[in-house]
Amino acid sequence: MVYGTVNSDTGLTKPITINTLRKMKSDGIKFATVALYDAPMAQMAQKTGVEVLLVGDSLGMTVLGYDSTIPVTMEQMIYHVEAVRRGNNKSLIMGDMPFMSYATPEQALSNATRIMQAGAHMVKLEGGEWLADTVKMLGERGIPVCAHLGLTPQSVNKFGGYRVQGRSDEQAEEIIRDAKLLDAAGADLLVLECVPVEVGKRVTEAVNMPTIGIGAGAETDAQVLVINDILGLTEQPPKFSKNFLVEAKDIPDALNKYNADVKSGAFPAEEHTFG
Numbered sequence: 001m002v003y004g005t006v007n008s009d010t011g012l013t014k015p016i017t018i019n020t021l022r023k024m025k026s027d028g029i030k031f032a033t034v035a036l037y038d039a040p041m042a043q044m045a046q047k048t049g050v051e052v053l054l055v056g057d058s059l060g061m062t063v064l065g066y067d068s069t070i071p072v073t074m075e076q077m078i079y080h081v082e083a084v085r086r087g088n089n090k091s092l093i094m095g096d097m098p099f100m101s102y103a104t105p106e107q108a109l110s111n112a113t114r115i116m117q118a119g120a121h122m123v124k125l126e127g128g129e130w131l132a133d134t135v136k137m138l139g140e141r142g143i144p145v146c147a148h149l150g151l152t153p154q155s156v157n158k159f160g161g162y163r164v165q166g167r168s169d170e171q172a173e174e175i176i177r178d179a180k181l182l183d184a185a186g187a188d189l190l191v192l193e194c195v196p197v198e199v200g201k202r203v204t205e206a207v208n209m210p211t212i213g214i215g216a217g218a219e220t221d222a223q224v225l226v227i228n229d230i231l232g233l234t235e236q237p238p239k240f241s242k243n244f245l246v247e248a249k250d251i252p253d254a255l256n257k258y259n260a261d262v263k264s265g266a267f268p269a270e271e272h273t274f275g
C-alpha cells in the first residue's frame, strides 16, 4: 500500500497525520473524511481505512434534534470528541468549535485547548479573513486548524438559509481570497461547503493546504460526508450527498464503497455538484 496505512483485514495500520494528508495532496491521491459522532462508527471507520474523522457540530441536527448547529455547546462537542477518540486511534480526528466559542482569540485559545484535550488532533473553525490572526495564534501554540469556507452553517441566519455560496464573481473571488489568507496564516486543512465546482477547483489550485469538499465538486483534494447521509438516515438528503448503504451489504461495506469512490473520483458525480 502506497502510504503503508491500510490493511484489508485490520484497516488503518498507522496513525494518519497532517503530513500523510499533505503527501496525499502532492501525490494526487484523494482522502476520505466522515463526519461522525460515536465510538462504534469511529471504530468501523478505522477498519475501513477512512483517513479523517470530523466530530462536526452537525451533531446538533443529526443526533440531538435541533434545527441548526447554533445551540450546540462546548460540553456536547467534548462529550462526542471523547467518544470518537475512544473508538479510533488511527484516523486524524478534527473537532468542531461550536457557535461563538471562537468569537475572540482568547475564547478560541481556551476552547480549542479543551477540544484538543478531549482527544482531537485538530480544531475546525468557520469563517474567512477575520479568523486569520486566530489561526496563526493557535498554530503558533501547537493547535492545528481546519478552516471552513463557502456555506458555513453557523452563519445560516446571516445567509438567510442554507444556500450555495460563491455563485457570483464577487463572492467567488472573496472565497478564493479568504482561502489564500487562511493558508498564509498557517491553516492546515480547508473544508469548502456548497460552492460551484469551478470555485472548488480554483481554491484547491490556489492553496498549499489540502482541501476537503462537501458539495464543492470533484476537484478538491478530499471529500467529506455526514455518516447519516452515507447510511440513508436523512429524511431529505442534500443534493451533494449519497446513500452508500443501498448498494452495500452492511455499514462497513458502505464505508468501504464511499472511501473507494472518493479515491477513484467516482464520488462526487455531476448529480452531486453545483454549477
Ligand code: KIV
Residues within 6 Å of the ligand: 035, 054, 055, 056, 057, 058, 059, 096, 191, 193, 214, 224, 226
Ligand atoms: O459539522 C459538520 O459535520 C460539518 C461538515 C458538514 C463539513 O461541518
